[in-house]
Amino acid sequence: MSIEKKVWWISGVLTFALGVLLFKLLVALNHFEGDPTQLPDQASVDDYLQKLGNVPDYQVKTGIFIKSFSFTGASDVHVSGYVWQHYEDGVHDAIKPTKKEVGFILPEAVDAANGVIEEAYRMDQDGATLIGWYFEQTLRQSFDYTSYPFDHKTVWVRFWPGEFDVNVALIPDFTSYPATGSNDIFGIDPRIVMGTWERENTYFDYRLSDLDTTMGIGENEFQTNLPELHYNFVIKRNFGNAFIVHMVPLIVVTMLLFGAVMTVTRRPELVERHDFSTSSVIGTCSVLFFVILLAHVQLREGFAGSPVIYMESFFFLMYFLLLAVSINTYLFASEAVPSLRFIHYRDNLYPKAAFWPFVLLCMVAITGYNLSLKAGPEDETVIETHN
Template identity: 25%
Template sequence: MLISVCTFKMVKKILYAIAVILFVALVYHAYELYSFTQERNRIVQEKGLTTMNNLKEQVDAILSSIVNEGERLADEFGANEYSQEEIERIIKESSLKIPALQGITACYEPFAFSEERRLYCPYYNKGTSDYLFVGESYDYTDAKADGTAWYTGVRDNGAKWVEPYYAKGAKDWYIDYGIPFHYTSGPKKGQVRGTITMSFVTSGFKSLILSLSLGKTGYGLITSKEGTYLSHPVNDYIGTTNLKTISDAEENTILKSAYEGLLKGEAGNVAFTADDSNDTELFFYDKIPSNGWGIGLAFSKNELLGSKAALNHRYIKLTLLLSAFLLMIILIHFNKDHLDRQEIWQLSALATFLLIFNILLVGYLEHTGSRRINAEESPPIADVSSLGSFINQQETRREELKLPKSTAIPTGIFVQRMAFENSYNLNIGGTVWQKYPIDLIEKVEEGFLFPQTSPFAEASFVEEIYRKKVKGIAGSPDYLLIGWDFRVTLQQYLNYENFPFDKRHISMDIVPISNEDHLIFTPDLASYEFTNPTKKPGLNQNVKVSGNNIMKSYFNYSVESYDTDFGFGSKTLFEEVPVLHYNIDLRRILLNTFVTYLIPIFVVLIMMYILLVACSKTEERQGIIEGMAAFFFVLIFSHIDLRKEIITADLIYMEYFYFVTYLMIILSTWNLITYAKSKAPIFDFNENQIFKASYFPFFFLCILVITLAKFY
């Protein structure tokens, strides 16, 4: 009796010790979860501010170098009499000294260069390595004439940065810094003799912004003091659109306040929910010290945070510790004296409930989580900013490779029919339309290809249904609109390992017929009323996929490289090729899966448990084996049906329920035979209560371990 009392006290101390350890671990991980979420938010803010400061410093350094060089030239031109050859040499050398400059202009007042020459205004263009003499084209000194403000404004008002203007010859937007130089001696001492104009191309800002790590959908913008866009991912905004106009039309009050702060020259950052994607975005804004221009950077918070896996792991870990702690508290409560029959059943029920809760939590996090986007795949393209950012990246790459500039072809799709033929083939039909610039029609091959078309003789049908010339709106060029009706069978590379928590991702690749045409298909976002992925643009709202919910549809890009040149002799055309995708994300309706596969499993488990409870000490072995064999055959046919529906070489998550149930059949058979015909103290205790009480906890513990191994 003494040994029994000592043992009882020792067990109690051990339980208390375990409970204390679990409580400490629970508090620690709760604090660690709080710290982790705070740290994630801090890192996002820090990365955004760091990127903003880097961009601000780089832009300020470029502008300061331009201003300093302009002041130096103004001093030299005012103090010296240069010949024509010397002037042209000086402005060329200065242009080459600053990589960001496109060119420098040195302009004189009438007869200020020489008495024989009324106007002298050489401009050195670094892009063409040529000189342009502006005075031969028009009188740049006439303040009443159009297009002379770049000179007369500086002459009359002093040094300044002028508003952007479009250079038709260079086909780009320019920003000039102008500074006057003066007579330093003689009767005209102190009067303006001319100006030095430092010309900067706005695309230089865009290249600088793209060199920063803004994520796949992040973008930057720069505005003048008056709010005119100097840099923006949407090229049509540059020089033509004012931030105040955008601010007045903005419905998001948080973003509107940030735009207003940017216009006032303030600094700050805001977090807001983007209407087109429902994602949280961050917008940082500031001003450039040297000239007061506004600068802004937008980031996707999810991109900066990365995967939610680490956060979900902490939720799961915390829940597991809480469950273990609660179980230990109940065990300590029941262990005030020896456990009786009722307390054993209560512990069994509590353990089963906690195990089921943890399984459901892990399953919920996996089921509701977003599909993991591949590294080579862009996030959804839902607005012109993210589209412009991607296109600019591609154009920068083409410039580096000395490839011709690609032409954007707006492409839209409307899916009207969709059904899975089997696990990997999708039948889909609808309409595709494209808008080709009028001047490009005779130079390129019209149309598109679906590279994923199934290799069947009748897997594809594409027919042109309309063709119309459309006049451009608000100064945009005219285009040829072509529409096609299509019915195709597409092969989809789907992964069913996580069934029923798998997320089927349908991706339709749409590519040009010929890479030699240098076309890049872009989503025709303007043709959709909504581009928010959750609004399912491009998808008939009546389309249903049996057993699935359609979660969202959207466009995005991937960059593909091929290991062949297809006989062209050069692989350049087939390396890092942007491919337009139209995507549809599906999420399974779990009720269908549970009714079809889990109900048979749980019915078998319950029937086996009833057999365990009903079996007496004198039960015949033959009857036990026959009963368990019947349960096995019920399961095996259900398992075969699962394999017929999901054709894959991988083990499916749902199959582990069958494997564990097979194990339960074996263990239950062994237990009943041992209990019925042998004397085993562990089974004879309270009429086999230990095995009966641990039956469901053991099953769900196995499922929890498998679930954690699969998804944790």
């Protein structure tokens, strides 16, 4: 076997191996791990509240059903649906809301005055009063784009009790749902149009309030250690749309760049056949640079103010490849640096053979780094408007 064939054989093996490794990393990056804080049943709620060391005076069963949601901004989501609570006779008489009162607060409502929370029904059930409210509110939450387009978003509805001067804990009304296990989806209308997203999971959990004040209401420790009830629904991006819009152009440009590298030669018959010249290769790289730049600007506009995201890293890789191909072509055609055997050897053999292994190795490194970030502590996030 000739040296050229050995080099290309090694290149092919490395390309295949790195391609398989990249695929496995992408599958891992697109995988969602359940939140360990999920509360699947009443026993888990009781265990959580007992560990607080400050048992609430009242526990009010609270349920929610999401009827619709839409994204009104990079950090705003408009949610509508129903919230209901059970008030037991003789137990919750002191905190039972009147018809003009609401038994909960949505602290993340952006413009509560223009939102809607109105009583929808009130009925007596087995020694308790069931009160349901219809609500429409715009909620503001944090977001994270670093894994785009393999990102999962956790959109939540955060509850505070309506009473601040007593120790009240809102607990999930598990009996109102057919199943609330770790893999069950509940509390959301299955007919909601998700667009470029897919339902992944729903669950209740508690997060301790980070307030550093008693709100001026006496010495109530419960105000600074309040277990806030959250209803969460996790959605996974359907990356097919992002792949077509952003990755397909990058793949095509990479192939065109490889084609430009393959035209680099000193063999007279190939020079004439390929019409090779240093200026033509550098000109091709210049044109491809502007194509990539425009696509990069379009992507960045959708994530203004966000750190560098996963897909954006490939644009930086393309900038480096464009520069590397231009420099390689110039050095190969230049007689001033004949000592660079790596470039001049057998008609630029090594740079040609190393092109795809190098590209895939960089993609593996980028994906592995983002996977390590995902394995760390994740912030709960909200959907952005970019599709």
